[in-house]
Amino acid sequence: MMLPKLKTAVPGPKSRKLARALARFESPNVTFLGPPGPIFWKKAADSHVWDVDGNRYLDLTSAFGVASLGHTPPSVRNSIQRQASSLVHGMGDVHPTELKVQLLRELSRLTFERWTGGRIQGQSVLGNSGFEAVEIALKTALLKTGRNRIVAFHDAYHGVGFGALQATWRGDFRRPFSAQLRKLSTFLPYPRPGDDLPHLDRKLSALLKTRKIGAILVEPVQGRGGIVIPPREFLPLLRRACDRSGALLIADEIFTGFWRTGRMFAVEHSGTVPDLICLGKALTGALPLSACVGKKSVMNAWPRSRGEAIHTTTFLGNPLACAAAIASLGAWKRTGWGRQVNSSGAFLGKLLRQALDGRTGIREIRGIGLMFGIELAYSGRAARISDHLLRGGILTLPEGTHGEVLAITPPFPISKAELTFAIGRVQRAFDEVA
Ligand SMILES: Cc1ncc(COP(=O)(O)O)c(C=O)c1O
Structure with a gap:
C-alpha cells in the first residue's frame, strides 16, 4: 500500500x-x-x-471526477502515446478521423442502444469541456421543440459558459455577468429523500403547461452542488412530465457518468431513459473531450450540414482525445x-x-x-x-x-x-x- x-x-x-x-x-x-x-x-x-x-x-477527488480509472491509467496512456506518433490533430467537422467514427458508434452503443435493447440509436455532437456538451443539449432542445425556456434546479452546476451558466444555480458565478445573461431557466428545488414530490410535480406541471419549456436539465445526483442524492422516484417523475408536455429530458452525467454512482450511468438506478445525455470528465479520464448524446429522433432536429456546421469547435473530435475516450470506454465496458x-x-x-x-x-x-x-x-x-x-x-x-x-x-x-x-x-x- x-x-x-x-x-x-x-x-x-x-x-x-x-x-x-x-x-x-x-x-x-x-x-x-x-x-x-x-x-x-x-x-x-x-x-x-x-x-x-x-x-x-x-x-480523494479523482481530480474533479476525471480520474475514476485512476491517474494515468496504462491503457489510456498507451493509446494516447500510440496515437501521438501518427496524428495529433484532424479537421473534426470537415475531414475527420476514423477514431471519431469509432467513438460515436461506441457512445450510441453504451447509451441509447444499451438502454432500449438496440431499438433506439444515439447520435452525438462532441465538444471539449463539459459545459459545451450542456450547451449543445440546450441548443438541441430549442431546435427540437421551438421553445426557448428550460427548467433547472437549485444548487445545480452545469458549467460556466454563457449557455450553461444560465442553468447553473450559484449566484456568485452568475451575478457578475448577469447583464450579459438572459433568463433562460426557471429553477425548482432539487428534492432530497423525504421531500414532498407531489408538490414538486404540481409546480412542474404548472410550468410545463405554459408550453414555453423546451427541456428539463438535471444532474441525476448533484456533484458540485454538494453530493445531493434525490429520491429514486425523482427522475421517473421528470420523465413523465416531459412525456406529457413534449419537453426534452436532459441528463447531465458529466460527473456521475461511467460508474461513479455504482451504475454505468446514474439514470440507470431508476431505469430512466433521457432524451439527451451530457458526458465528459471520466469519458476520457485524461484529455478534454465531452459529448452530448441524444436519441436519433431528437438529434434529427439539427439541419444537415451544407458545408458549415452551425455548432462546432476547432478541436472537435481531436484524435488524441478520441483515442483516450475509446481506451477508457473499453475499460468502462468491462463488467x-x-x-x-x-x-x-x-x-x-x-x-x-x-x-x-x-x-x-x-x-x-x-x-x-x-x-x-x-x-x-x-x-x-x-x-x-x-x-x-x-x-x-x-x-x-x-x-x-x-x-x-x-x-x-x-x-x-x-x-x-x-x-x-x-x-x-x-x-x-x-x-x-x-
Ligand atoms: C454535472 C456537471 N456538469 C457540467 C460541468 C462542467 O464541466 P466543465 O468544467 O468540463 O466545463 C461539471 C463540472 O464539474 C459538472 O460537474
Whole structure:
C-alpha cells in the first residue's frame, strides 16, 4: 500500500515559488493562491499524486471526477502515446478521423442502444469541456421543440459558459455577468429523500403547461452542488412530465457518468431513459473531450450540414482525445465495475459513519457508489477541513453552494487500506479543526 509521504511542509518551497510566478502571469480569479496555496502537480498514478517538492498525496477527488480509472491509467496512456506518433490533430467537422467514427458508434452503443435493447440509436455532437456538451443539449432542445425556456434546479452546476451558466444555480458565478445573461431557466428545488414530490410535480406541471419549456436539465445526483442524492422516484417523475408536455429530458452525467454512482450511468438506478445525455470528465479520464448524446429522433432536429456546421469547435473530435475516450470506454465496458464501486463505497460509507457519526457540526453523511459528501452545519467550513487534509497529504474538495460539504470521490482502484488511512486522517482533521 502506498500512503502519503511528505518530504516538506505543504505547500513546499518549489510550489510556493511557482505560486508567486503564477500570481504575476495568471488572471487573479483563476488559481486560488491560499492560504495554504496550491501544490503544483508533477506526476500521478492510481490514487496518488506527487508534487514538485517530492510530496506524495492520496487523492480523494479523482481530480474533479476525471480520474475514476485512476491517474494515468496504462491503457489510456498507451493509446494516447500510440496515437501521438501518427496524428495529433484532424479537421473534426470537415475531414475527420476514423477514431471519431469509432467513438460515436461506441457512445450510441453504451447509451441509447444499451438502454432500449438496440431499438433506439444515439447520435452525438462532441465538444471539449463539459459545459459545451450542456450547451449543445440546450441548443438541441430549442431546435427540437421551438421553445426557448428550460427548467433547472437549485444548487445545480452545469458549467460556466454563457449557455450553461444560465442553468447553473450559484449566484456568485452568475451575478457578475448577469447583464450579459438572459433568463433562460426557471429553477425548482432539487428534492432530497423525504421531500414532498407531489408538490414538486404540481409546480412542474404548472410550468410545463405554459408550453414555453423546451427541456428539463438535471444532474441525476448533484456533484458540485454538494453530493445531493434525490429520491429514486425523482427522475421517473421528470420523465413523465416531459412525456406529457413534449419537453426534452436532459441528463447531465458529466460527473456521475461511467460508474461513479455504482451504475454505468446514474439514470440507470431508476431505469430512466433521457432524451439527451451530457458526458465528459471520466469519458476520457485524461484529455478534454465531452459529448452530448441524444436519441436519433431528437438529434434529427439539427439541419444537415451544407458545408458549415452551425455548432462546432476547432478541436472537435481531436484524435488524441478520441483515442483516450475509446481506451477508457473499453475499460468502462468491462463488467465488474458496479460490484467494485459499490463494495468500496459501502466500505467507505461505513468508515465515515464510524469516524464521524453523531459529532456536533455534522449534518449528514451521504453517498452513492463512490460519491460521498459530509455536510457540515457551517458555511465555508469544508474548505478549512480540506486545507487541513492537504497539509496532511490527503486531497479533497469542498463542495456545496455554501462550501458546506466535504466531497469524497476517490479513484475506483483505491484500496480498502488506503481508504482506512484516509478516513483516519479525515477524522483527525475534524478533531483538530473543531
Ligand atoms: C454535472 C456537471 N456538469 C457540467 C460541468 C462542467 O464541466 P466543465 O468544467 O468540463 O466545463 C461539471 C463540472 O464539474 C459538472 O460537474
